[in-house]
Amino acid sequence: MTASEAYAELVRRSKELGVLNSCAGVLNWDHQTYMPRNGGALRGEQMAFLASLSHQKFTDPKVGELLGTVEASDLVRNPESDAGANVRELRRGYDRATKIPQALVEELARVTTQAQQVWEQAKKKNDYPSFRPLLEQVVKLKREEANAVGFKEHPYNALIEEYEPGTTVAELKTLFAGLTAELAPLVRKIVASPKQPDKSVLEREFPVDRQKVFAEAAAVAIGFDFHSGRLDTTAHPFCSGFGPGDCRITTRYNPRFFNEAFFGVLHETGHAMYEQNLPTDHFGTPLGVACSFGIHESQSRLWENQVGRGRPFWDHFYPRLQQTFPSALTDVSKEAFYFAINDVRPSLIRVEADEATYNLHIALRFELELALLSGDLTTGDLPGAWAERFEALLGLKVPDDARGCLQDIHWSFGGIGYFPTYTLGNLYAAQLMDAVRREFGDGIEEDFRRGDFTRLKGWLNQHVHRHGQRYRAGELCQRATGAPLSPKPFLSYLNEKFSALYGVC
Known part of the structure; x- marks a missing residue:
């Protein structure tokens, strides 16, 4: 042969x-x-x-x-x-x-x-x-x-390799230590600021049927193809890309909290657009598969946060949102709403966490996974260890296991080693958007104000989606942004955004 x-x-x-x-x-x-x-x-x-x-x-x-x-x-x-x-x-x-x-x-x-x-x-x-x-x-x-x-050094290295090839426990420990050292003081300053949003404007009546219509419209606007996908309801939101022409996303609705479903849909739509724009002729081969879980997560976090929690996005969508939920939002200004969706405060639930505290949730899970896998922590002691470390990292007492160690689906499907890719995704997302802004300048924000996301989606198609696994994550990042992965763009983004909102520096 x-x-x-x-x-x-x-x-x-x-x-x-x-x-x-x-x-x-x-x-x-x-x-x-x-x-x-x-x-x-x-x-x-x-x-x-x-x-x-x-x-x-x-x-x-x-x-x-x-x-x-x-x-x-x-x-x-x-x-x-x-x-x-x-x-x-x-x-x-x-x-x-x-x-x-x-x-x-x-x-x-x-x-x-x-x-x-x-x-x-x-x-x-x-x-x-x-x-x-x-x-x-x-x-x-x-x-x-x-x-x-x-494996070398720690059994976790064998498992993280499945999700983020080449990443090691030693690298992740250094990364999380550095992020925690930077994020904890920022969060403390924000929480202590006298300038705080009125988060209650997001906790009014938001009928589920209208939430669904609005979320689907936003997903279409940023680029999700409903002829090749669908949106359903589940206990824990996820995206499933079965192959060309069939990519499905799910969310969960809360009639008394707007953020839960809407930002969940933006998040899963980011994943889905990666799947929908992989090269179809390479389906079933590595070139038709996403680069890594961290790069995949960068697409969801980019659309959910870098775009969806940005002011230009809501310059376009907020009037439409008020029309969709007049009784809930008629008396709420765009600025008040924008401040509310960017509320920063330690919270119990990871998927509802703000951009500044989110990675502290991941740091907790990373610590516990290492201990579970090495045998330093038993499953019997997990709830207590969770509560102790959660209070140390986020300053909150965990009231029950449903809002503690039971809140995520990942351990049930065997996803030990998965969680760190969420933080890697946040870093990649910030670095990719930094590169986009350097290339297009203020024009990209003007696009968003008009409700036009084609230029950003096209850039991601060109620099991320079409490559599949042609490059490993680090190489893909280097090629797309001109630099190796660094937490600096993410930390600069957080400091700039929240310093303006909360009047802290």
Whole structure:
């Protein structure tokens, strides 16, 4: 077999796996939206079967032979070529997958499917003990995965690699220590400022049916294609990109709090536009897959915060919002509303946290994940450890587990190592927007005031979306912004924005 034939066969197999994994994605979406509660056991078996089948196909020794043939050829001489990038990432995935026993893959799929369903009920009932046995299993299985894959220094390094290749615990510890040192004083100054917004204007009656219409209109305006996607309701908002022509987002509505659904929709729309603008001809191969979870998160945080919580965005949308909710907002000025949606104060719930405190929530979860995985913290002691560290970081007492260690879905689906990508996403988002503003100047803000987001979306299509996994995250950032990832643009953005709002410096 020639190298060209071997590469063609690799691509064929990879695309076949893409279709298979998209089937599992549809089942997972259904699991979190419309599946009847009693379907959990069967769904667990379905997910375990598909995970096992995918693992078998990917770890077939023939895949290793094909990779070896192509790697020994001139096809991969240029590491940034289609073949060079696809083979590099397929090799990384293959080497990892072949180290994980098939039985472990099946058990993880089965346990995490059950755990997600139990978590949802445990959160509703504030019943951590009912969830703890499954969390114990998840942590145990993720330790087994880390040991199977192999790691240096800390088992967490094996797990973060799945979400953000090349990132290490040592780097993350340095990053979080530096951010916490900068953010904590800023938050203290903001909280102490006599100038504070009236957040109650967001806690009036906002009928859910009107919220849905307004949120969908905003999603369309910034670039979401509803002919290739849909918006549904779930317990924990998420985005599922099944492939070309089918990307679905979810949110949750609160009739007494405007922010919860609207900014959730902007967030998930950012994810969705990444998925909808990946190169369709590369679907199923690394070139048709997002660069990393941190880069993916940068797209959601960019649209949610850098754009959606900016004044120019509301210069355009606020009159329409007042027309949609006249009884709630007729007496609220645009400036009062803008100040309210940028309220900064320590809060219990991560997904409702403001831009200044959000990364403190992530720092907490990162600390606890490290301790759980290493065995320094037991699942029995998790609620107490959460409450203690939360008060130390954010100054609030945690009233119950539903608003404490049960608030996130991630541990139930085995996403240990996932949380740090949220902070990386915030940093990438700020750096990308800084590059956009340097290129277009004040013109980009004028676009937003007119409700025109095509230039920003086009820039992201050009510099982020179309590349898939051609470049690793650090290289993509360097190429798009002209500099390696740095927290400076993010911290400068926060200081400039909140100093103006709160009169602090």
